[in-house]
Amino acid sequence: MSKRRKWAWTAGILAAAVAAAAVTTAVVSDPLKLPGSHKVEVYAQDDAISGEAPEEPGFLGRTLGMCDADTYYAQDGDRKLCIVLSGPLGEVEASRKDGRVTVEPAEVAKLKAMTGPGTTTLVLMGSGPAALIPVAGLAEGQAVNVRALS
Structure with a gap:
């Protein structure tokens, strides 16, 4: 084999x-893209400064997954949505299937x-926000099943 062919x-x-x-890094950075249950970090949403965005962020903002420097x-x-986070608060096991994120009953207690005083929404984080969980909807002994964020 010639040297040129070896280099090719x-x-x-x-x-x-x-x-x-x-590809492996992209998939592993967001465990909820893989089948099965995975540990994800939990943050509290800061309601005072989070909210709906009038439009999508620009190309660079979307590439970085942010609305601005501290907002997802x-x-x-x-x-x-532009979401400002507080935390991390801990980790729970969650799974994603058919556009829904599920947290099993044992993890709902966690x-x-x-949740702290004034916390209304918890955010599950993969490589970015994966799901919003309303604190009012947490009931012991029942799984949480919410729409996945994109």
């Missing part, structure tokens, strides 16, 4: 390895314990 093979294998690493952008159906 080496470059091809290296490019494939880099591409595989990039997410879509809840047709609603465009969620309830994480």
Whole structure:
């Protein structure tokens, strides 16, 4: 095999390895993209400064997943949200299937314990906001099943 052909093979294998690493990093950074139950971080939403965005952030903002320097952008159906977080408060097991995020009953008790005075919404975080969980909807012994954010 000629030296030129060896370099071509080496470059091809290296490019494939880099591409595989990039895909793995993208999937692993958001565990809720994988099947099954996974640990995710829980944050409290700061209601005073979170809210709906009039429009989507620009290309750079969307690429970084943010509305501005300390706000995360997410879509809840047709609603465009800028979410400011407080925390992290802890971790729970959650799973995602068919556009819904589910937290099993045993983990709901952990969620309830994480809520502080004035907390109205908890945010499950993967690589970005994955789900909004209203604190008023937490009932011991019952699973939480909410729409996944995109």
